[in-house]
Amino acid sequence: MSAAANSVYAIGITEVGQKLHLMEIPRRDVGPNDVKIDIKYCGVCHSDVHHVRQEWGPTGMPAVPGHEMTGYVSAVGSNVTKFKVGDAAGVGCFVGSCRECAECGRELVQYCAKGPVNTYGSKTNDAPGVTCGGYAQTIVVDADYVLRIPANLDLAASAPLLCAGITVWSPMKHYGVKAGDHVAVLGLGGLGHMAVKLAVALGATVTVLSRSQHKAPEALQLGASNVLITSDPAAFAGANRTFDFLIDTVSAKHDINAYCTLLKTDGTIMLMGAGPTPLELVSFFLIQRRIKIGGSNVGGITETQQMLDFCGEHNIVSDIELVSVNQVEKAWERMLKGDVKFRFVLDVGETLRADSVVEV
Numbered sequence: 001m002s003a004a005a006n007s008v009y010a011i012g013i014t015e016v017g018q019k020l021h022l023m024e025i026p027r028r029d030v031g032p033n034d035v036k037i038d039i040k041y042c043g044v045c046h047s048d049v050h051h052v053r054q055e056w057g058p059t060g061m062p063a064v065p066g067h068e069m070t071g072y073v074s075a076v077g078s079n080v081t082k083f084k085v086g087d088a089a090g091v092g093c094f095v096g097s098c099r100e101c102a103e104c105g106r107e108l109v110q111y112c113a114k115g116p117v118n119t120y121g122s123k124t125n126d127a128p129g130v131t132c133g134g135y136a137q138t139i140v141v142d143a144d145y146v147l148r149i150p151a152n153l154d155l156a157a158s159a160p161l162l163c164a165g166i167t168v169w170s171p172m173k174h175y176g177v178k179a180g181d182h183v184a185v186l187g188l189g190g191l192g193h194m195a196v197k198l199a200v201a202l203g204a205t206v207t208v209l210s211r212s213q214h215k216a217p218e219a220l221q222l223g224a225s226n227v228l229i230t231s232d233p234a235a236f237a238g239a240n241r242t243f244d245f246l247i248d249t250v251s252a253k254h255d256i257n258a259y260c261t262l263l264k265t266d267g268t269i270m271l272m273g274a275g276p277t278p279l280e281l282v283s284f285f286l287i288q289r290r291i292k293i294g295g296s297n298v299g300g301i302t303e304t305q306q307m308l309d310f311c312g313e314h315n316i317v318s319d320i321e322l323v324s325v326n327q328v329e330k331a332w333e334r335m336l337k338g339d340v341k342f343r344f345v346l347d348v349g350e351t352l353r354a355d356s357v358v359e360v
Contacts, residue, residue, distance in 0.1 A: 009352055010136035011325050012064035013052055020052070020135075020329055020358045025064060026127040027140050035083050035146045036075040037091065040349035042134035043068030043159040043318075045190075046251075049332050051121055059121050059130075066134030067093045067119040068162045070155045071349065080143045088149040090308075092162035093298050095119050095131060095141045109145075109300040135325070137352055147305055150312025157317035160190065160343040161308060163298065164318060168195040168247060169307040170299035171270040172202065175292075177245055179203025184228070184242075184262060187249035188215050191272050193319060193342040195247045196222045198307075201314045207243070209259070218341070222319075228262075236262075241289075243267060251275050256293075260285035269293040318343045324351040329360050 007024040014023060030036050048065035050056045070090040073083050083089060096117030097104050103111040110116060117124065120133030133139075149158050168191055177183060183204040185195045192208070199206045200223035207226040208219035216227040229235050241264050248256065251273035257280070263269070267289065271279075286293065299307065311317065319342045323331050331344040346352075 008137040010064045010132060011328060011358060012062050012135060014062045016054055019360050022356045023062060025062060025132050025136060027138055028126045030075045030077055030140055032077040032079040033142050034077045034140050035073055035080060035143045036138060036140045037071045037089050038074045038138055039069045039134055039136060040071040041156040041159045042066040042346045042348050044331055044335060044344035044346060045163050062128060064132035064135050065120050068159045069134030070149055070159045082143055083146060088151060088155060090147045090149050090162050091119060091139055091141050092147060092304055093119055095145050107300045107302045110297045145301055147308060150308060153312055154317055156322055156345050157320050159345050160318035161311060164190045164194045164343060166299040166304045166307050167191055167272060169198055170303055171296035172199060175268050175270060177202055177204055181244040182242060184209055184246045186246060188219055190343045191249035193222055196224050197316050201316060249273050253277050257282045257285050260291055263289060263291055265289045267291050271295045320345045322347050325356055326351060326359050329358055
């Protein structure tokens with residue numbers, strides 16, 4: 001296969017039900033306000049699977065996932081001053097928004113009243129009619145939605161910061177996690193491990209909640225001070241009124257009411273996991289301690305850049321397993337089983353080429 005002019009190689013599907021495979025997709029010309037990035041790495045997110053497999057509803061075709069990409073700027077438009085060729089840069093979950101609503105005015109692109117332009121799966125006037133993500137060789141994006149990657153951070157391990165990192169950073173900043181607070185993290189996966197690292201760097205004392213001891217060494221290595229074994233009734237009861245915040249990253253069904261007892265008066269639960277079933281919540285637990293509960297959806301561009309700069313200052317990146325694009329289907333299956341520590345990243349720059357074949 002040889003890519004046509006203005007087309008690049010990508011991994012995705014062209015029909016519902018297909019396995020991931022090599023394809024060509026068009027990328028627009030670099031406009032006066034655009035930045036072109038040669039993608040080197042792209043993180044693998046659960047959202048990629050949901051999108052391609054139509055688990056969140058019908059998606060446009062072709063479907064090319066990936067919203068955690070890092071690489072190097074290879075071209076800039078005539079109006080662009082924030083980036084130059086050769087800069088390390090990244091693109092996260094959004095490549096546009098209306099720029100007119102109150103939310104956009106507050107730099108909350110993720111809550112754009114007209115709906116943000118997602119990095120993949122959103123309708124666009126550019127060919128092929130839907131946005132295509134980072135499982136591809138290049139991307140062209142409006143400079144206002146491009147992020148600077150600090151020079152001291154590993155480019156591959158920085159990729160998941162653009163989704164997993166900002167997803168936990170945004171609520172921690174919004175709800176006010178600060179030095180001296182006691183923070184519990186439920187779920188030690190892609191989101192949870194970043195919650196531990198970032199909360200510790202903010203000066204909080206972090207406890208990981210786990211059903212068994214086998215995750216304890218990993219939690220402590222990430223910076224947690226303690227591990228609470230939730231299957232131990234005595235330990236659970238002993239942690240009554242311990243935490244100021246609970247960061248819940250679990251998407252599987254679980255009893256959130258039980259964890260309310262771990263919070264102090266005026267404690268806050270932050271919900272990060274998008275579960276498949278409705279949340280069953282007993283209001284009595286909230287009333288008794290004036291507990292707040294809220295969700296959060298990734299973060300805006302300004303906030304994401306602030307998070308990246310913070311990570312640069314504290315040398316924070318994700319713990320990753322780097323894989324070839326040929327292994328992406330197998331990486332998906334392992335991710336769905338929780339068999340990764342803690343995030344897969346595709347080596348796009350070295351392994352996506354004309355003869356790439358996705359193994360199934």
